[in-house]
Amino acid sequence: xxxxxxxxxxxxxxxxxxxxxxxxLEMVYVGNSKLMGExxxxxxxxxxxxxxxxxxxxxxxxxxxxxxxxxxxTLGPGILRNIYDGIERPLEEIAxxxxxxxxxxxxxxxxxxxxxxxxxxxxxxxxxxxxGTVYAKIPETDMIEHRCMVMPGMSGTVTEVKENGQYTINxxxxxxxxxxxxxHECTLTQKWPIKTPRPVNKRLPxxxxxxxxxxxxxxxxxxxxxxxxxxxxxxxxxxxxxQHQLAKWCDADIIVYVGCxxxxxxxxxxxxxxxxxxxxxxxxxxxxxxxxxxxxSNMPVAAREASIYTGVTLAEYYRDMGYHVAIMADSxxxxxxxLREISGxxxxxxxxxxxxxxxxxxxxxxxxxxGYMENLNNTNGSVTIIGAVSPQGSDFSEPVTQNxxxxxxxxxxxxxALAYARHYFAINWNLSYSEYIPDLERWYSKNVDxxxxxxxxxxxxxxxxxxxxxxIVQLMGSDVLPDDQKLVIEVARVVRVGYLQQNAFxxxxxxxxxxxxxxxxxxxxxxxxxxxxxxAQGKPIRTIIETGIFDEVVKMKYDVPxxxxxxxxxxxxxxxxxxxxxx
Numbered sequence: 266x267x268x269x270x271x272x273x274x275x276x277x278x279x280x281x282x283x284x285x286x287x288x289x290l291e292m293v294y295v296g297n298s299k300l301m302g303e304x305x306x307x308x309x310x311x312x313x314x315x316x317x318x319x320x321x322x323x324x325x326x327x328x329x330x331x332x333x334x335x336x337x338x339t340l341g342p343g344i345l346r347n348i349y350d351g352i353e354r355p356l357e358e359i360a361x362x363x364x365x366x367x368x369x370x371x372x373x374x375x376x377x378x379x380x381x382x383x384x385x386x387x388x389x390x391x392x393x394x395x396x397g398t399v400y401a402k403i404p405e406t407d408m409i410e411h412r413c414m415v416m417p418g419m420s421g422t423v424t425e426v427k428e429n430g431q432y433t434i435n436x437x438x439x440x441x442x443x444x445x446x447x448x449h450e451c452t453l454t455q456k457w458p459i460k461t462p463r464p465v466n467k468r469l470p471x472x473x474x475x476x477x478x479x480x481x482x483x484x485x486x487x488x489x490x491x492x493x494x495x496x497x498x499x500x501x502x503x504x505x506x507x508q509h510q511l512a513k514w515c516d517a518d519i520i521v522y523v524g525c526x527x528x529x530x531x532x533x534x535x536x537x538x539x540x541x542x543x544x545x546x547x548x549x550x551x552x553x554x555x556x557x558x559x560x561x562s563n564m565p566v567a568a569r570e571a572s573i574y575t576g577v578t579l580a581e582y583y584r585d586m587g588y589h590v591a592i593m594a595d596s597x598x599x600x601x602x603x604l605r606e607i608s609g610x611x612x613x614x615x616x617x618x619x620x621x622x623x624x625x626x627x628x629x630x631x632x633x634x635x636g637y638m639e640n641l642n643n644t645n646g647s648v649t650i651i652g653a654v655s656p657q658g659s660d661f662s663e664p665v666t667q668n669x670x671x672x673x674x675x676x677x678x679x680x681x682a683l684a685y686a687r688h689y690f691a692i693n694w695n696l697s698y699s700e701y702i703p704d705l706e707r708w709y710s711k712n713v714d715x716x717x718x719x720x721x722x723x724x725x726x727x728x729x730x731x732x733x734x735x736x737i738v739q740l741m742g743s744d745v746l747p748d749d750q751k752l753v754i755e756v757a758r759v760v761r762v763g764y765l766q767q768n769a770f771x772x773x774x775x776x777x778x779x780x781x782x783x784x785x786x787x788x789x790x791x792x793x794x795x796x797x798x799x800x801a802q803g804k805p806i807r808t809i810i811e812t813g814i815f816d817e818v819v820k821m822k823y824d825v826p827x828x829x830x831x832x833x834x835x836x837x838x839x840x841x842x843x844x845x846x847x848x
Contacts, residue, residue: 269329271296272311277567278610279314281329287312290460292336295320296327298369301352303336303571306611315607317352317568318369335461338575340582341434341454342403342411343376345519346552348536351560351572367564381431382453384438388423395420396464397585397641400439400451406553408544409519412586415441416455417464417641424448459574460630463581465638471704473637475591475649478514478776481692481765484721484786486699488675490517490589491637491647495597495669498679499659503691505531507677508593508653510690510769513542513551514776517591517649519583520555523576526569526599529561545776562599569603577634580648587644591651597628598655601665617664625668632672661696674700688766694728713779720786724760727793731757748806749797755806755815756793763819764789773827784833785821791837792818795844804847812843 272282279295279302287293287304295302295316300323306313314329338353348356350367353375359367388400396417405411421443432438432453439451457463471489488494498504505527512520522539524532535557542551556579560572573594580590594600601624608621616622635650652673656663659681670676678696702718709717730753734746743751764785768774777785796809809815818836825832 269312269331271323271325271327271329273325274320274323275610276606277316277320277565278607279316279320279323279329281312281314282310284312286331287314287329288333290335292332292334294330294332296323296329298323299330299372300369301336302329313611315567315570317565317571318367319565322369334456335458336571337456337458338578339375339454339456340579341376341413341452342382342405343380343434344556344579344582345406345409345554346556347375348557348559349375349575350564351525351558351568351570351575353575356559376434376454378433378435381433383430384427384432384453385429386426386438388426388439390423390426392423393420394423394441395641399586399642401453403453407549408547408553409588413438413451413453414455414585414642415451419443419449421449457578457582459571459578462634463578463585465585465636465640466643467639469637469639469645471637471701473708474701474705475589476516476779477511478778479510479690480767480777480782480785481690481694482511482677483779484782485694485725485765486675486677486692486697487701487705488649488651488699489637489701489705490649491635492649492675492701493632493635493673494649494651494675494677495654495666495673496651496677496679497654497656497661497666497669498684498691499656499681502659502679502681502684503689504653504655504679505535505595506769507679507690507692508595508651509535509538510775511591511651512539512555512593514545515591516546516589518554518588519580519590520551521558521576521580521590521592522555523558523560523572523592523594525558525560525572525594525596526562526603527560527595529563532559532561535559566603566606569600570607573597573600573631577631577648577650581634584638584646584648585640585642585644587640587642587646589647589649591649594631594650594652596653596655597631597669598653598665601628620664624664625671628665628668629672632669688761689769690765690767692765694725694765695732709779714783716787717779717783720783720790723790724764724786727753727757727760748800751806752793752796752800752809755810756789756796759789759792759815759818763822768823771823773825774822776827777822778827781825781827781830784825784830788818788821788833788836788840792840795840799844799847808847809843812847814840814843 269284273280291304293302300318302314302316305315358373382403385402398415399412401413403411421441423441425440427438434453437450473490474487544551580592637647656666678693679691680693684691
């Protein structure tokens with residue numbers, strides 16, 4: 266049998282000459298160290314392999330071993346609370362064996378094969394099972410019940426079921442026989458190719474928001490469960506911190522956080538923070554419903570591409586159980602840079618700014634895996650994708666940002682000026698948008714208040730009017746404006762500082778329920794209406810400003826606790842009293 270030997274090595278790109286032993290997108294093991302790789306190109310003369318580990322020390326003439334399988338992840342109990350690299354190797358286990366740095370060819374099992382799980386079987390002999398059927402339930406953490414499902418595309422009749430009890434992930438707990446009489450053994454795990462979306466019954470219409478407790482998002486630019494969002498911003502504008510806050514507070518059941526090419530110290534901060542955080546809804550540790558995928562900037566560049574697909578595959582697996590999953594990808598720009606580097610080594614024709622011509626299709630393949638779905642087992646679940654983008658020099662016209670805008674429906678544009686002014690979140694309300702507002706209007710009307718969307722529109726109008734007026738102010742100064750326009754600028758300041766700006770370190774401001782968001786909007790709009798009446802009577806705006814009412818309304822986000830909204834009545838009385846005294 267002919268041996269397949271390395272012909273050339275160019276960074277993470279390895280070529281094998283004159284072979285037909287490999288198929289496209291097949292996982293292979295490269296060299297004597299058995300580095301994980303993937304076949305990305307096949308010609309008559311060469312087979313090109315992308316290696317997901319560092320190729321330092323690799324030499325021509327070393328063997329390449331086919332596996333006959335695509336790159337896959339192992340799915341089963343034990344994923345939650347874990348920290349993986351881009352190709353689902355558990356970093357904590359590697360650290361125990363090898364220290365702080367990952368050795369090449371490290372083959373550590375992604376899930377603990379010795380741990381015993383409490384398994385409750387949900388099928389009996391004679392039952393018909395098919396793809397998606399839940400056959401076992403396991404308390405994976407105190408917050409999440411793991412549901413083992415029959416692999417998609419398989420069906421048959423159950424012929425053997427184990428008793429409820431404790432089993433490892435590789436123990437056979439059920440056997441079913443298909444229509445051809447072939448017996449299939451089911452353990453607590455299954456494997457799934459990372460670049461193949463998991464099948465569903467159908468895609469459902471978007472109708473429910475992902476509630477985050479962050480006012481600028483929930484009110485002005487909401488994202489739906491099963492939706493997609495991009496957070497573009499230059500260095501230091503708060504992309505990572507925004508994603509951390511969403512991961513902590515959004516009402517998803519499970520969080521998948523992918524650090525793709527980020528700085529090591531940032532990822533360390535994420536890992537340490539998540540361990541200390543307490544889930545606000547259950548009082549349990551937040552890691553009980555979190556998976557972390559850490560692929561730092563000094564790790565092999567090719568593994569960045571895999572890390573994105575690994576993360577979304579884990580998210581789809583938990584979606585199939587009926588959970589709502591939010592995946593944070595930080596950042597897709599580093600992923601695109603990895604594509605560009607490998608494309609350059611493959612000597613492909615570059616497109617704009619050196620990125621490969623297939624950049625848009627790769628971005629769409631990723632974002633299109635989001636959605637609100639009816640699963641094969643007739644449960645409903647969703648995958649919401651929130652991707653950070655890091656345009657160089659905060660230039661939103663660069664290819665990654667522009668192509669991402671084509672495939673996402675929510676765009677939270679971070680502004681360097683706002684960030685440096687300590688306005689958190691630094692989401693620019695003039696550049697950002699959400700296309701989900703018409704889809705979510707009915708939900709807000711039914712579950713919060715019919716006035717919510719109307720008030721939101723009024724706030725947005727005040728901010729838009731302020732933007733126009735500020736152009737005049739910058740040219741000629743504020744003194745040239747009539748009092749009614751000066752009032753717009755004052756109220757807009759209350760909206761910006763008192764409503765859109767949020768304090769992540771304040772117990773009542775780090776997370777704000779929708780009911781309080783509505784009450785805050787109503788107070789601001791009531792202040793605006795009463796002041797308009799006073800100004801219309803010819804009273805100078807200066808007399809209202811001197812009362813300090815605008816500053817007092819700004820502070821209501823701190824002064825009104827989340828659990829006692831009756832204190833908003835004070836502001837209505839104060840506004841009425843001040844306006845009456847001026848009258």
